[in-house]
Amino acid sequence: MMQTIVGWHVDLEFSEDEDTGKTKASCLVRLPDGTELRGHGRAKRHPDDMEQQRVGEEIAAARALNELCRNLMKKAGHEIEEATHIPAHIAM
Template structure:
């Protein structure tokens, strides 16, 4: 099997007062940049674990990015087929 293309997703985090925000971006081969965001909030009774907040915020960010990619792909399918695309997640 040969890899013909690779994508890189960049994720940046900001943290303040027990809240973590992730911003992710992917640049597609057609030049499109897609961005998404995800948040996590630490419960006041939980001990501070920066990594856990980042993981949750990143997962939510990537989930949004995934949905956006599915919408883009569905739109491209519909442009060619002129039939509504039904893509399952």
């Protein structure tokens, strides 16, 4: 049986401009070592599309989380390189 020894919480915040159909998302994770990593994403509704706030939030959030993922992979790669003194190649 696996035991959970740590948990991470990701915060997502959105801002929207109803006039332009633009949605922005920002995400933040605080790691146990005190590091804060962030990601940002945007979505823009086509002027001919009907307004669907949730869809814009989902797209912007996915893009923000994708950036956060890349930042976390970079951090892990740097930590591996510091410990091993060998270039790290982490696949996504």
